[in-house]
Amino acid sequence: MFMANQTQIGTAPAAELTGEQKIQQLRELFADATEVGKTALENVIKELSSQVSEPPPPIESAGRVGARLGKRSELTIIVPLVPGGAARLRTFLQLLGGNLSPGATKVGTLHDMRFVFFDNDTRLLFATSFDGDWDTYIDDFIALIPDYLDLMDSAWEGWPGIRDPGAKDYLIKHQITAEGWFVAEPDLTLAEIQRLKRIGKATDEFLDKVQ
Amino acid sequence: MLDLHEIQATVLRPRPAPYFGTHVLLRIDDAQSGRELFRRLTPHIDSADSWWRAVNPWLSVGISYAGLKALGVPDNSLQSFPEAFREGMAARARQLGDVGINDPKNWDAAYGKGEVHIGVQAFSDSEEDRRRILGIAREQINGLSVSILAMQDFGAQPGDLNSLGYKDGIDQPAIEGSGVDPLPGQGEPIKAGEFILGYPGESGFPLPMPQPEILGRNGTYVGFRKYQSRVGAFNRFLQTHGNTEAERELLAAKLVGRWRSGAPLVLAPDVDDPTLGADPQRNNDFNYANDLRGRHAPFGCHIRRMNPRDTKLTRLTDVKLHRLIRRGTTYGPPYDPNALSEADDEVPRGAYFLFISAKAMSTIEFLQQEWINDGNFIGIGDERDPIIGLQEEGATFTIPKDPVRRLVRGIETFNVLRGGEYFFMPSISALKWLADSQR
Numbered sequence: 034m035f036m037a038n039q040t041q042i043g044t045a046p047a048a049e050l051t052g053e054q055k056i057q058q059l060r061e062l063f064a065d066a067t068e069v070g071k072t073a074l075e076n077v078i079k080e081l082s083s084q085v086s087e088p089p090p091p092i093e094s095a096g097r098v099g100a101r102l103g104k105r106s107e108l109t110i111i112v113p114l115v116p117g118g119a120a121r122l123r124t125f126l127q128l129l130g131g132n133l134s135p136g137a138t139k140v141g142t143l144h145d146m147r148f149v150f151f152d153n154d155t156r157l158l159f160a161t162s163f164d165g166d167w168d169t170y171i172d173d174f175i176a177l178i179p180d181y182l183d184l185m186d187s188a189w190e191g192w193p194g195i196r197d198p199g200a201k202d203y204l205i206k207h208q209i210t211a212e213g214w215f216v217a218e219p220d221l222t223l224a225e226i227q228r229l230k231r232i233g234k235a236t237d238e239f240l241d242k243v244q
Numbered sequence: 245m246l247d248l249h250e251i252q253a254t255v256l257r258p259r260p261a262p263y264f265g266t267h268v269l270l271r272i273d274d275a276q277s278g279r280e281l282f283r284r285l286t287p288h289i290d291s292a293d294s295w296w297r298a299v300n301p302w303l304s305v306g307i308s309y310a311g312l313k314a315l316g317v318p319d320n321s322l323q324s325f326p327e328a329f330r331e332g333m334a335a336r337a338r339q340l341g342d343v344g345i346n347d348p349k350n351w352d353a354a355y356g357k358g359e360v361h362i363g364v365q366a367f368s369d370s371e372e373d374r375r376r377i378l379g380i381a382r383e384q385i386n387g388l389s390v391s392i393l394a395m396q397d398f399g400a401q402p403g404d405l406n407s408l409g410y411k412d413g414i415d416q417p418a419i420e421g422s423g424v425d426p427l428p429g430q431g432e433p434i435k436a437g438e439f440i441l442g443y444p445g446e447s448g449f450p451l452p453m454p455q456p457e458i459l460g461r462n463g464t465y466v467g468f469r470k471y472q473s474r475v476g477a478f479n480r481f482l483q484t485h486g487n488t489e490a491e492r493e494l495l496a497a498k499l500v501g502r503w504r505s506g507a508p509l510v511l512a513p514d515v516d517d518p519t520l521g522a523d524p525q526r527n528n529d530f531n532y533a534n535d536l537r538g539r540h541a542p543f544g545c546h547i548r549r550m551n552p553r554d555t556k557l558t559r560l561t562d563v564k565l566h567r568l569i570r571r572g573t574t575y576g577p578p579y580d581p582n583a584l585s586e587a588d589d590e591v592p593r594g595a596y597f598l599f600i601s602a603k604a605m606s607t608i609e610f611l612q613q614e615w616i617n618d619g620n621f622i623g624i625g626d627e628r629d630p631i632i633g634l635q636e637e638g639a640t641f642t643i644p645k646d647p648v649r650r651l652v653r654g655i656e657t658f659n660v661l662r663g664g665e666y667f668f669m670p671s672i673s674a675l676k677w678l679a680d681s682q683r
Contacts, residue, residue: 104620140560141557141558141559141560142560164559165614169610169613169614170559170560170561172447172562172565173559173560173561173562173565174560175447176447176562177560177562196447196449198452222620223558224559224620224621225620228623228625
C-alpha cells in the first residue's frame, strides 16, 4: 500500500557529509547494484567531482511541504481517486483537449501542471510548479475559481471542498516533496517572463524603425 | 445591519479632523488587577453606535495574546485564536518580511517581548479633550498592578499631514451594513465579515471566531505598527532627483499616487489641485481605466499598490480580500521640507498605524509579502513600495512616461519599523466577559 510520506534514504542526513563522504556513501549503496549501474556511477563521479565539492545552491523548503528554487515552488500530489473519479476527471480534461491553458493562464503564476492516472485509474499524480507560495492566494482562489478546484478535486478520495477549512491540510497531507528538481531560470516569475517578452518585442520594433 | 452598539467605535469611526490623541501600552502584572482594569475601563469605551456622527473624544482598547493569558482567560479559549495572533507580530517577522533594519531586534524596548498586554487609544478633536479623556483612562489604573510601558501622544498640526508631508487616511474600504453610503470611488461595499467577526465575509461564511461566541462576536483584530520616518533621507532623495520645487513635488506625488494635498494623480496628473485634494466627495472618485499604462499613477506608487482597484494584476486576485481599515496616527514634529541631515532621520516622528480587519494577521502578511515588498503582482519585478517598503541596496522606482520610462535610483527605506503588536479589539460585551474571565 502506498503511503504519502517522506521516505528517508541513506543512513545520515546528506547535508552533514563532505562531498568525498557523499561519494563514498554512494559507492557503498551501489556495491550490490548491477555492473551497468556501477560503471555508470564511476563515469558520472569523474564528471561530477567538481560539482560535488562546490555544489549549486540546494533546493529550499517551500513552507511546510514542497521544494523551492529561487522564486519557484513545486507541488507534487499523489491521491487515491474515488470510484468513477478518473473517468470524470479524464473526460473533463479531454473536453479541453487535455490543454488547460485558458483556465490555468488566469491564475498568473502556474508554469505547468500535469495530471497522470495510474494503478488502473485508482490513483492520480498531480504535479505543478508555480511562483511563490500556493497558500498566499488561497482565499483568492476560493473567491474566484472555487468551482474549477472542486470539479477537479472532487475526484480525489476524501476531498472536503475548497471552502472547507480542512482543504489546506488535505493538500499538505497528500503532498510529497521532490528530492531533486531542476528549474532553468528560477528567478523569473511568469509575470517577469511576459514582461521580458514585451520588452523584446518593443526592442525589435524600435530597431526596425531606426534602420 | 451590524450590532453597532457592540463594536468598538475606533473600528468604524474615522479619525477626527483635526485629531489629537494618545496611545497607552500597558502590562498586566497580576490577573486580578487586569480583570479589574477591564471592569473599570469598559463603561468608558465608546461603541460604534451612530459612528458617523462626530462624537468626541473617545477611548478604545485592544488586548494582545500575552494579555489574554495574563488575564487568566481559559486555555480552550486561548487556543481558539489564530496561530499568527498567538505567536505575536515579532515572532512572525519572517512572514512579514520584518528583517534587516525592520527586524524586531531593532525595535523600541516595549515591543515584541510579550510584555505589551493592552493598548488603549484616546482620540479627540482638541488637545483639551484629549487630556480629559486620557485622564479618565489613567484614573482607571490607579491602585492596580498594571504598568504603563509607553505613552505616546499623536496628532499632526497644522493640517493633519503625515510625517512625510502628505494628507493621509483618504481611501478606506466601504463596509456593507455599516449604515453609511460609500463615498464616491470607495468601491462596492465589502462584506462586513471581512472586518468584523461574526458576520458573513466575501466567501459567504463568517471567519472562524475566538470562543466562546460572546468573546469573539463583534470583535476584530488590530495590527499595531510603529514607523519612524526618515525625513532627511526622503528629502535628500527628492533633492537628488528633482532640480526645481515643481520637479520635486511631482516626484513626491509619483511615489504616493497623490499630491501632498491628497489630490490623486489620476485626476490631477500635471499640477496639484488642493481643492480637489480637500474634497472627500471627489478626492477618491477614480479608477485606473484611463491610466492603463501608469502614465499618471505609476504601477509601483503607494496607493495603487494598497488598492489596485481595476488595475490588471499579474496574478489571480480578488482585491476586495486584501483591504484593511487604517487608523494612521502621526506623532512627532511636523514634516520639515528643509530637513536634510542624517540627524533628521532620527528625530522621533512618524506614525502609529492601527490596521483593522477580522483577519488582520493574514492580510498584513499578504500585503507585506505581495503588495509592499514585491512588485511582481503588478508587473514591475522586484520593486517595492516606495513609502512603506523595506528597500534593498540598489532599489529603483519606475515612473512610466512617454517616450520612455524614467528609472529613479537611490530609493531608501523612508519609514522604518520600530515596533509592532497584534491586538484583539473585543466587543463591549466581550470586554465585560474579559473582566469576569476567571471561570
